[in-house]
Amino acid sequence: xxxxxxTTWMGLELDGPIVAGASPxxxxxxxxxxxxxxxxxAIVTQSLFEEQLTDDQMAFFTHTEGVAETHxxxxxxxxxxxxxxxxxxxxxxxxxxxxxxxDVPVIASLNGITPGGWVRYAKYLVEAxxxxxxxxxxxxxxxxxxxxxxxxxxxxxxxxxxxxxxxxPLAMKIGPYxxxxxxxxxxxxxxxxxxxxxxxxxxxxxxxxxxxxxxxxLHLSHPSExxxxxxxxxxxxxxxxxxxAITGGVHDVEDVIKGLMVGSNTVQMVSxxxxxxxxxxxxxxxxxxxxxxxxxxxxxxxxxxxxxxARVPDPAAFSRANYRKILGTFHKY
Ligand SMILES: Cc1cc2nc3c(=O)[nH]c(=O)nc-3n(C[C@H](O)[C@H](O)[C@H](O)COP(=O)(O)O)c2cc1C
Numbered sequence: 464x465x466x467x468x469x470t471t472w473m474g475l476e477l478d479g480p481i482v483a484g485a486s487p488x489x490x491x492x493x494x495x496x497x498x499x500x501x502x503x504x505a506i507v508t509q510s511l512f513e514e515q516l517t518d519d520q521m522a523f524f525t526h527t528e529g530v531a532e533t534h535x536x537x538x539x540x541x542x543x544x545x546x547x548x549x550x551x552x553x554x555x556x557x558x559x560x561x562x563x564x565x566d567v568p569v570i571a572s573l574n575g576i577t578p579g580g581w582v583r584y585a586k587y588l589v590e591a592x593x594x595x596x597x598x599x600x601x602x603x604x605x606x607x608x609x610x611x612x613x614x615x616x617x618x619x620x621x622x623x624x625x626x627x628x629x630x631x632p633l634a635m636k637i638g639p640y641x642x643x644x645x646x647x648x649x650x651x652x653x654x655x656x657x658x659x660x661x662x663x664x665x666x667x668x669x670x671x672x673x674x675x676x677x678x679x680x681l682h683l684s685h686p687s688e689x690x691x692x693x694x695x696x697x698x699x700x701x702x703x704x705x706x707x708a709i710t711g712g713v714h715d716v717e718d719v720i721k722g723l724m725v726g727s728n729t730v731q732m733v734s735x736x737x738x739x740x741x742x743x744x745x746x747x748x749x750x751x752x753x754x755x756x757x758x759x760x761x762x763x764x765x766x767x768x769x770x771x772x773a774r775v776p777d778p779a780a781f782s783r784a785n786y787r788k789i790l791g792t793f794h795k796y
Pocket of ligand 1: 710
């Protein structure tokens with residue numbers, strides 16, 4: 464019997480657990496087609512940023528929408544959305560194009576850090592055909608006067624704004640730097656999130672010590688970055704009412720298996736695909752089938768959460784007890 468690779472992500476039925484995460488690869492129809500041919504079970508488009516949704520742009524949409532609601536024919540007096548050569552318009556077109564071209568779910572990504580009118584744009588993404596949304600609050604807290612509670616409220620308020628605008632499945636993509644990720648995740652679930660994407664990679668600037676400049680640096684990920692994510696999802700699976708997707712450090716078949724075992728419904732790949740090309744996803748998917756068959760699994764579902772903190776025989780291995788033990792194993796040579 465063939466192994467069943469299917470999984471669900473926030474209620475969406477997916478024919479496999481490997482999703483193409485937000486990146487320039489999903490910005491382009493040709494590479495999206497290659498990703499889907501290689502077995503990507505959903506596509507997350509590169510983010511539309513709050514900064515692109517300027518006040519003018521929002522005013523335009525509010526204005527035309529208001530007119531359309533009262534006098535349908537009056538729309539002729541206003542430029543069509545297509546005539547506005549701005550990012551947001553091209554973004555909507557891209558979603559429409561992808562929806563026509565591929566038969567896997569298309570997840571649109573909104574990216575911003577302030578609560579405000581821009582979140583209403585979520586509605587247009589759904590109208591353009593997005594099956595679900597990923598909301599990336601890429602907020603780099605750097606004010607010593609800002610409390611953790613204020614930082615978390617920011618996330619919740621933005622989420623509530625988007626939730627009020629749409630009723631499609633909604634995932635939050637967050638970073639790893641919270642005192643209690645599980646607690647925040649539960650609050651996000653209460654505020655209407657259906658999934659958590661674990662974790663943003665913060666692009667950390669380096670210093671040029673000769674030129675005395677801060678150098679922005681974009682490095683692709685390393686598989687070792689997966690470990691942080693594995694632990695976080697293992698601790699939340701079955702205890703927080705959200706679906707999970709791991710992003711960060713998923714490069715090969717073992718990474719996919721580990722992500723699923725800790726409780727991720729799907730894993731997202733980006734860096735490995737940028738490095739090796741979309742077809743790498745096919746090799747990973749085939750490797751997954753081979754591994755599952757060799758280990759007598761019937762399905763991916765069977766594997767999800769099997770090594771989460773709630774289920775693993777030695778939960779202490781995820782915690783402080785293990786930290787003390789591991790320090791004791793280090794010997795100088
Ligand atoms: C060039 C590049 C562009 C990216 N653009 C976005 C983006 O627009 N929105 C977003 O949420 N994540 C974006 N990401 C982050 C990825 O979606 C992903 O979360 C991250 O790279 C970790 O996964 P990986 O280890 O598989 O690369 C980008 C990453 C890269 C390398």
